[in-house]
Amino acid sequence: MSTASVPRYRILFVDDEARITRALRALFRDHDVWTTNDPREAAKLAHEHDVDVVVCDQRMPQMLGQDCLREIRHLAPRTMRILLTGYADLKAVLGSVNEGEVFRFVNKPWDNKELRDTVAQAAEIARDAPPITESPLSAAEHETARAQVGVLVIEDDVAVQQRLREILSPYYHVRFANTPERALQILEQHETGVVISETEVGTADMTSLLKALKQYHPHIATVVITERANAQLAMDLINEGQVYRMLLKPVRMGSCRLSIDSAIGRYWQLKQAPSAVRRFATARTARANLAIARLGDSILSRIRTIPSRLFQIARFS
Amino acid sequence: MLYAFSLFLIALSAAGGFALAHYLAERRRDELARRLRTAEAELRTQQQSQAQVIHTTKLASLGQMVAGVAHEINTPLGFVKSNCEVIGDLLGEYEHAIGALVADVDALLGSDPAHAETARARLAETKAEVARNTAFADAKDLLVDSLEGIHTIANLVANLKGFARVDRDGLDTIDVNDSIKSALTVVAHQLRDRVRVNLRLSQLPKIRCMPSQINQVFLNLLSNAAQAIPGNGTIAIESREHAGQVEISFADNGTGIADDMLPRIFDPFFTTKAVGEGTGLGLSIVHKIVKSHGGSIRVRTAVGQGTTFTVSLPIDAKAAALLPEQVAA
Numbered sequence: 277m278s279t280a281s282v283p284r285y286r287i288l289f290v291d292d293e294a295r296i297t298r299a300l301r302a303l304f305r306d307h308d309v310w311t312t313n314d315p316r317e318a319a320k321l322a323h324e325h326d327v328d329v330v331v332c333d334q335r336m337p338q339m340l341g342q343d344c345l346r347e348i349r350h351l352a353p354r355t356m357r358i359l360l361t362g363y364a365d366l367k368a369v370l371g372s373v374n375e376g377e378v379f380r381f382v383n384k385p386w387d388n389k390e391l392r393d394t395v396a397q398a399a400e401i402a403r404d405a406p407p408i409t410e411s412p413l414s415a416a417e418h419e420t421a422r423a424q425v426g427v428l429v430i431e432d433d434v435a436v437q438q439r440l441r442e443i444l445s446p447y448y449h450v451r452f453a454n455t456p457e458r459a460l461q462i463l464e465q466h467e468t469g470v471v472i473s474e475t476e477v478g479t480a481d482m483t484s485l486l487k488a489l490k491q492y493h494p495h496i497a498t499v500v501i502t503e504r505a506n507a508q509l510a511m512d513l514i515n516e517g518q519v520y521r522m523l524l525k526p527v528r529m530g531s532c533r534l535s536i537d538s539a540i541g542r543y544w545q546l547k548q549a550p551s552a553v554r555r556f557a558t559a560r561t562a563r564a565n566l567a568i569a570r571l572g573d574s575i576l577s578r579i580r581t582i583p584s585r586l587f588q589i590a591r592f593s
Numbered sequence: 594m595l596y597a598f599s600l601f602l603i604a605l606s607a608a609g610g611f612a613l614a615h616y617l618a619e620r621r622r623d624e625l626a627r628r629l630r631t632a633e634a635e636l637r638t639q640q641q642s643q644a645q646v647i648h649t650t651k652l653a654s655l656g657q658m659v660a661g662v663a664h665e666i667n668t669p670l671g672f673v674k675s676n677c678e679v680i681g682d683l684l685g686e687y688e689h690a691i692g693a694l695v696a697d698v699d700a701l702l703g704s705d706p707a708h709a710e711t712a713r714a715r716l717a718e719t720k721a722e723v724a725r726n727t728a729f730a731d732a733k734d735l736l737v738d739s740l741e742g743i744h745t746i747a748n749l750v751a752n753l754k755g756f757a758r759v760d761r762d763g764l765d766t767i768d769v770n771d772s773i774k775s776a777l778t779v780v781a782h783q784l785r786d787r788v789r790v791n792l793r794l795s796q797l798p799k800i801r802c803m804p805s806q807i808n809q810v811f812l813n814l815l816s817n818a819a820q821a822i823p824g825n826g827t828i829a830i831e832s833r834e835h836a837g838q839v840e841i842s843f844a845d846n847g848t849g850i851a852d853d854m855l856p857r858i859f860d861p862f863f864t865t866k867a868v869g870e871g872t873g874l875g876l877s878i879v880h881k882i883v884k885s886h887g888g889s890i891r892v893r894t895a896v897g898q899g900t901t902f903t904v905s906l907p908i909d910a911k912a913a914a915l916l917p918e919q920v921a922a
Contacts, residue, residue: 363664
């Protein structure tokens with residue numbers, strides 16, 4: 277193993293199985309490693325030792341990985357979060373997306389090189405990109421954000437469109453698109469902070485579009501609302517698309533409002549602290565790149581040239 | 594003449610009446626035959642769809658089993674796979690250190706007296722370095738873990754084979770406690786996070802049964818018990834010998850079964866689960882299997898407190914009662 281080029285990172289491994297944490301400690305022996313087999317200690321450890329990355333198991337008898345990661349998110353916001361899963365059920369994956377805001381999912385059995393690369397990437401981001409504050413926007417800030425930033429809904433089901441209009445229109449500039457083409461037009465013409473989308477619209481696969489959008493405009497928050505949910509799709513949308521929230525249909529008013537509020541907040545914070553954007557970098561796997569390439573050059577070049585509008589606010593403040 | 598004519602009329606009307614009666618009877622028979630055919634067709638469709646649903650439940654429990662075992666295997670597989678690579682790296686590092694030591698020994702052996710002191714000093718330094726090097730000890734530790742992991746995987750696979758009984762079907766003489774343990778391995782992933790299992794197994798005489806079916810009974814009762822517990826809870830499993838029977842009970846502290854539901858729980862297609870979540874066949878299959886083994890099943894339940902299913906199986910069952918075709922599942 278060549279260790280010369282990689283700096284020593286601070287890594288915490290959480291797994292109820294001691295043989296897993298011992299294996300990971302050995303694999304990362306060229307870094308500063310802490311391990312625990314009790315997830316209830318994890319947040320305290322992450323905070324005390326100011327770790328760059330935490331790699332956490334999903335199913336542990338004392339606590340679920342998603343709850344452990346949520347605690348870490350609050351207590352040690354600088355720490356990047358990776359979830360290690362042996363068997364992915366949808367509920368667990370959605371919980372880790374929405375509660376844990378994980379950076380990556382890694383499957384057991386993991387590939388050593390891939391895991392080392394993923395951890396190194398996460399650690400480097402943790403050191404370079406400051407975390408954005410967890411505190412919600414002030415009322416005045418939220419007012420400004422809502423006035424300036426639009427929400428785009430990509431959905432061809434009229435009933436769902438209507439439902440979202442009822443929930444969101446009183447609070448946001450909501451625009452609707454029922455084709456990828458229309459969605460791109462809206463993104464080009466209006467500052468859009470949040471994109472809400474189905475995974476498929478008509479016959480078009482929207483996941484590749486969402487992944488491409490995040491590659492070039494990582495500050496835009498994406499919320500996937502779907503009825504075609506499976507765990508693998510959700511994991512891919514995190515790893516390759518850094519989806520911000522994933523909700524299942526039928527859409528419930530409370531959770532939908534909350535998600536969009538917090539997504540607008542995230543966009544607004546990133547807009548003012550663009551250096552934090554790297555924390556939401558997507559994995560550019562060969563598979564993801566292939567899927568994105570299939571969108572075609574004209575769509576891709578349009579996605580690339582959507583104005584990023586990142587520094588507009590900086591001029592005024 | 595008049596007489597003859599009236600006789601003719603009578604004969605005619607009699608013939609007509611007979612013909613009419615005959616005609617009506619014929620029509621009724623046709624109608625009955627038609628209804629019979631419809632009923633038969635309906636029955637066939639229903640049998641087919643039931644067979645299909647039973648097949649689907651089998652597939653569903655197979656899927657559940659595969660998912661469970663995949664999860665159980667992926668953890669040991671995870672560290673064994675990683676360790677193998679890391680052990681290779683560690684041995685490489687150690688080999689490198691030993692190589693340096695050997696080079697220094699060679700240098701000392703080949704050195705002239707004038708340089709022997711320097712060579713000796715360098716050798717001592719390298720030797721101290723090798724002594725500090727933990728790569729070899731680390732590799733050995735990882736090997737211990739890995740071997741344990743491989744044993745875990747081997748046990749899981751042996752359990753799975755025992756559970757599915759793909760290698761032998763039909764009647765066999767088994768220890769029911771082993772079946773309980775196999776079923777527990779398979780549902781382990783459903784229980785792990787939230788359900789504690791208290792196992793109180795007594796020594797049992799072996800019984801003659803269809804092991805794959807008995808496994809299915811235990812799997813169904815266990816996974817029902819797990820599903821009856823909304824949050825965290827406990828399942829107590831006991832086995833004992835009692836009056837020529839082997840008794841196995843599964844007691845959960847879950848939601849319990851409401852009085853109006855209780856009489857129907859063994860009915861085929863009766864389910865309280867959401868559409869798509871249960872076929873309503875689990876307990877009816879359990880009932881059928883236990884009955885075909887000459888056994889019985891008892892339920893004790895209290896809403897809010899939990900449910901206990903107790904299965905009794907005769908130790909000395911008549912083999913004739915266990916012909917495979919008697920159980921559809």
